[in-house]
Amino acid sequence: MPDPMRIRAQASGDKATVRVLMSHEMETGQRKDANGQVIPAWFIQDVTASLNGKQVFHAEWGPAVSKNPFLQFNVKGAKAGDKLSVTWKDNRGETRTDEATVS
Amino acid sequence: MISRRQAVKNSAAVTGMLLAAGLLPQTVFAYNKAGFDAKTVADVMKAMGAGAPTESKDVTLTAPDIAENGAVVPLGAATSLANVKHMLILVEKNPNTMVASFEVSDAVEPNFLTRAKLGQTSDVYAVAITADGKALYAKKEVKVTLGGCGG
Numbered sequence: 001m002p003d004p005m006r007i008r009a010q011a012s013g014d015k016a017t018v019r020v021l022m023s024h025e026m027e028t029g030q031r032k033d034a035n036g037q038v039i040p041a042w043f044i045q046d047v048t049a050s051l052n053g054k055q056v057f058h059a060e061w062g063p064a065v066s067k068n069p070f071l072q073f074n075v076k077g078a079k080a081g082d083k084l085s086v087t088w089k090d091n092r093g094e095t096r097t098d099e100a101t102v103s
Numbered sequence: 104m105i106s107r108r109q110a111v112k113n114s115a116a117v118t119g120m121l122l123a124a125g126l127l128p129q130t131v132f133a134y135n136k137a138g139f140d141a142k143t144v145a146d147v148m149k150a151m152g153a154g155a156p157t158e159s160k161d162v163t164l165t166a167p168d169i170a171e172n173g174a175v176v177p178l179g180a181a182t183s184l185a186n187v188k189h190m191l192i193l194v195e196k197n198p199n200t201m202v203a204s205f206e207v208s209d210a211v212e213p214n215f216l217t218r219a220k221l222g223q224t225s226d227v228y229a230v231a232i233t234a235d236g237k238a239l240y241a242k243k244e245v246k247v248t249l250g251g252c253g254g
Contacts, residue, residue: 015212028220030198045134056210062139064194064202064220066175072216076209 007100016078159239164229173247179216180229196225
């Protein structure tokens with residue numbers, strides 16, 4: 001099981017700024033190991049976020065997103081106390097969901 | 104008593120079922136493979152179903168002038184335009200041009216920030232794709248002193 005994400009959601013006015021730090025290798029598939037073998041690509045492909053169970057955000061990523069990816073976006077209409085969950089899925093089909101409360 | 108042959112058959116069936124279950128979410132959000140495989144900005148536009156991109160003041164790209172470490176370059180894309188469907192972050196000289204594609208909905212502002220890898224000094228684009236297939240961009244050259252792709 002991959003390490004948990006660090007999610008911070010801060011409400012200001014009628015929106016909330018969400019910052020997520022994920023833990024992932026994000027291997028591009030371009031690098032070679034010491035024996036000259038290509039290290040297979042391994043990266044997060046799909047990121048979604050839900051506010052109180054309703055999906056509000058969706059992004060697709062390529063291998064060029066940096067290691068241990070950082071993501072920031074603003075959700076409209078989110079207020080303190082709302083539940084925000086973020087899910088990612090990588091190209092090996094592995095997935096992880098973490099939840100945070102908007103503060 | 105279950106023979107070995109039967110056991111192998113059963114586990115194969117279970118694996119098949121798991122695969123099918125794992126594949127289902129992918130059909131819900133079909134991953135834009137063509138877009139992420141594209142090698143040039145023009146090819147990305149084609150894969151996204153957008154026309155030739157035009158430069159626009161309404162699209163903002165957040166990027167540093169010089170990135171000392173190409174492995175972590177903070178890049179942001181934002182726009183003040185209405186009817187935007189997707190926001191893209193592109194790095195022209197990377198092996199695969201498209202870095203990220205963000206879906207804009209009623210619930211989320213078209214303002215995204217992430218960190219990307221840059222293989223070498225390159226033009227970086229923030230592209231807004233509108234619902235009617237227009238592509239508007241802002242671009243900036245980011246100098247890289249240390250490549251992000253290792254090797």
